[in-house]
Amino acid sequence: MQLDSRQLAAFAAVLHEGSFEAAARALHVTPSAVSQRIKALEERLGRVLIRRGSPCAATEAGESLQRHAQQLQVLEAQALAPFGLEAGAAAALPLSIAVNADSLATWFVPALAAVRERHDIAIDLHVEDQDHSSELLRQGRVLAAVSAEPAPVQGCRVAPLGRMRYRAVASPAFMRRHFPRGVDDEALAQAPCNVFNQKDQLQARFLRLLTRRRLQPPQHRIPSTHGFIHAALHGLGWGMNPEDLVAPLLARGDLVELAPGCTLDVPLYWQRWSLEAPVLRTLSEAVAAAARAGLQPPDTPPNAGERR
Template identity: 50%
Template sequence: MRIPSELLETLTAVVAEGTFEQAARVLRVTPSAVSQRIKALEQRLGRVLVVRTKPVAVTEAGEAVLRLGQQLAVLERETLRELGAEPASERPPVVPIAVNADSLSTWILPALARVAEREHLVLDLVRDDQDHTARLLAAGTVMAAVASDAVPVAGCTSTPLGRMRYRAFATPAYVRRWFPEGVTASALERAPLIDLDRKDHLQVRFARRLARRAVDPPRHYVPATADFAMAVRLGIGWAMLPAAHADEAEAAGEIVDLAPGRHLDVPLHWQQWDLRSSLVDAIAAEVRAEADRVLS
């Protein structure tokens, strides 16, 4: 069985753009033609590949086919590049990368900026929790990811980057109110904490380590990294912060360390498709160099 490249290109466009109509504009065909191509691909493979919602959702079978389409596109572009056959008007390649929020706001952007300028590429950064970014890689929606899992996704490689160190912080007034007798298990059960989103379990992991038992405290959700750190400084709750988000406020006395001498280290790994691509390798080299400089 062969999969025509035109059908793979159409599936990739549909998933990237989110709708058949937008994919049709990118491919310069009618929405009906896009629909017919997706239907033809599904019939050829005998599997449903996308759920026709807005935006479209990719099925498990669709993820495998999408990954194939994206990898073939990368290999085709690399081959044309080596042959000097890329048209002068060729749009810069789009490289989707999944990155956790704290890496995005602290250390990785300078590396990505350098390689984007040098290689003339467009970055499509997807923010997700470091425990979930590998899932995006497995789904084929990104080419590389900063992930906490050392075990590579099937068809990918994994390289350790280092560790991000987190400490627990709160305002002095918050500590006086919620921890008057110290950071006890009962106080950790009652004291509101701040999570970035519902995938963020860093605070609860640390609280359970301190309490030496399971705790289920009240949670605030503040889904933006800068606002997250500000929420801690405003006394809304306590949270784990990396040094880049805490040092200045700690030095000014705005926040204090809840558990001096205790911290949580999160290992980070660079996972990428295991294929020959000078572009992806160039990105990886910049990211690893910056990680060597910044991470523990």
């Protein structure tokens, strides 16, 4: 069965832009034209492909088609690039990538800048916990991801990036208030900690490392890497933070460690489609180079960790 390229382009645009109206603007057609193309595609395949909402999302049947549409878009753009032609309505090739918040705040952005120097791309980042980012690959929503999963997703290839190192830190005032007699099990069970979101298990792992117990202290949810640090600085709670970000604050005494010298290393991997496209090779090379500069080597022995 051969699919209509305009219908596929409309399908991909709705999912990328989030609505039929935004897709119409991106494709320079009317919303009615987008709707008609999607309807015709769904009727041809006999499946509902898009779940209408805010934003629109692929149904289970639409996920595999979403991946196919993105792959065709990448291949078409690469084929036309030597001729100075555009693939579709937009000149820049959209690259959807999943990355965890702490990587985005530390080592990852230089890789994107390096790719942008060589390819005309429009970056679409999905910020997701590295323990869950591989699911976005399975759904076809991204073409590459920073992941904690070492086994390749079907249709993808995987490579180790390195390990992000974390330290448990708090403000001096917080330590005086909550740990006046030192950091022990009883105090750790009562002292509030900061967590990124409900997926963030790093604080819990740190507590098990120190106490060999599953403590459940009060929690503050703070879904921002830099907000996490500010929360520690202002005494809201203690938390695990990337070593590179808190090192200057520790050196100045603005923050102190709960357990000096005790770090958690989180292994990270690069998963991307097994698609032979120059832009994906460039992206993977740039990510590997940025990881070498910003992460602990992959062979650093781990001692625990899951992370946002």
